[in-house]
Amino acid sequence: MASNTLFLLPGDGIGTEIMAEVEKLIAHLNGSGATDFAYDKGLVGGCAYDAHGVAISEEDMGKALAADAVIFGAVGGPKWDDVPYDVRPEAGLLRLRKDLGLFANLRPAICYSALADASSLKKELVEGLDILIVRELTGGVYFGEPKEITDLGNGQKRAVDTQVYESYEIDRIARVAFDLAMTRGKKVHSADKKNVMKSGVLWDEVVKQAGRDYPEIDLHHILADNAAMQLVRNPKQFDVMVTDNLFGDILSDAAAMLTGSLGMLPSASLGAPDPATGKRKALYEPVHGSAPDIAGQGIANPIAMFASFAMALRYSFGMVDLAGKLETAISDVLEDGLRTGDIMQTGCRKVTTSEMGDAIIAKLG
Numbered sequence: 001m002a003s004n005t006l007f008l009l010p011g012d013g014i015g016t017e018i019m020a021e022v023e024k025l026i027a028h029l030n031g032s033g034a035t036d037f038a039y040d041k042g043l044v045g046g047c048a049y050d051a052h053g054v055a056i057s058e059e060d061m062g063k064a065l066a067a068d069a070v071i072f073g074a075v076g077g078p079k080w081d082d083v084p085y086d087v088r089p090e091a092g093l094l095r096l097r098k099d100l101g102l103f104a105n106l107r108p109a110i111c112y113s114a115l116a117d118a119s120s121l122k123k124e125l126v127e128g129l130d131i132l133i134v135r136e137l138t139g140g141v142y143f144g145e146p147k148e149i150t151d152l153g154n155g156q157k158r159a160v161d162t163q164v165y166e167s168y169e170i171d172r173i174a175r176v177a178f179d180l181a182m183t184r185g186k187k188v189h190s191a192d193k194k195n196v197m198k199s200g201v202l203w204d205e206v207v208k209q210a211g212r213d214y215p216e217i218d219l220h221h222i223l224a225d226n227a228a229m230q231l232v233r234n235p236k237q238f239d240v241m242v243t244d245n246l247f248g249d250i251l252s253d254a255a256a257m258l259t260g261s262l263g264m265l266p267s268a269s270l271g272a273p274d275p276a277t278g279k280r281k282a283l284y285e286p287v288h289g290s291a292p293d294i295a296g297q298g299i300a301n302p303i304a305m306f307a308s309f310a311m312a313l314r315y316s317f318g319m320v321d322l323a324g325k326l327e328t329a330i331s332d333v334l335e336d337g338l339r340t341g342d343i344m345q346t347g348c349r350k351v352t353t354s355e356m357g358d359a360i361i362a363k364l365g
């Protein structure tokens with residue numbers, strides 16, 4: 001029996017195309033003896049809705065809960081714009097995050113040197129950029145109750161979302177950020193809106209309290225709006241940024257674009273360590289979406305998906321060297337001048353999704 005199990009959820013749009021490359025990668029790694037992965041595949045998002053009328057079936061939820069790691073593609077597309085809110089494609093992803101308890105979302109924004117010119121910021125601002133956004137993923141306004149639209153009966157409606165955090169939720173995400181910062185630049189910026197939000201006041205209080213256990217960490221408070229501005233003004237001032245679910249959603253998109261392409265960036269979503277085994281539930285996904293505009297053409301960029309797989313090797317399976325090898329293979333292929341359409345530059349060779357996947361796999365030897 002294989003020792004490590006993966007559950008692949010390609011999802012919609014380009015999700016299926018980039019996941020096909022992951023399957024080639026797994027076959028290569030297993031074939032070379034480097035890994036012993038067994039995997040199953042399921043449906044999530046619009047395709048699950050088409051098949052089962054829900055964004056993820058109970059059977060697939062069970063498989064996701066049982067696997068050592070979930071590898072996720074992307075969900076959504078205009079085809080499902082009008083499906084009921086509770087079963088919209090994104091609901092599948094949100095349910096996975098919630099039911100697997102994946103409270104810690106790691107979103108690195110790394111600028112590959114071959115792509116520094118592709119950033120919308122000046123090359124000197126982004127060259128060598130290496131930021132890690134640590135986003136709280138199972139709380140805040142995404143899940144807070146009440147969450148509803150009420151008809152006031154006078155021709156008006158009232159919509160409520162609830163931003164709510166308890167101390168333990170803030171404490172555990174702060175500690176993830178501090179632990180990771182200890183392995184990097186030892187600097188953490190905690191972003192909130194404590195100038196207008198009570199949840200921000202508590203956020204800051206709990207982060208500072210947890211920070212006392214990490215005397216080596218250089219901890220800074222930053223208002224979330226200022227964080228957005230500083231990210232595009234001088235991004236290299238940041239090492240690790242920890243923030244709530246909604247601010248993390250927004251700030252990580254901004255950070256991602258600094259690096260030249262959303263198609264490049266991976267993410268890991270981790271749960272708490274199991275008290276008995278020490279293992280964390282985990283889901284790995286590219287930061288980009290399902291890109292319906294280019295779906296089905298075989299031209300999507302598989303790099304963020306591969307980089308997400310590298311994060312799985314590192315965080316779920318302790319295969320740190322193999323993760324590094326895969327990341328080096330990605331940057332080598334970029335240095336060789338291979339580009340998918342989204343990152344195409346003059347003088348480079350434009351390749352398809354599958355050619356890019358093959359080239360990266362070939363570098364692994």
Ligand code: IPM
Nearest residue numbers: 090091093094248249252287
């Ligand atoms: C993300 C996405 C999701 C989010 C959507 C698809 C629900 O934007 O992972 O950043 O808002 O969290």
Ligand code: MG
Nearest residue numbers: 249250252253
């Ligand atoms: Mg987002």
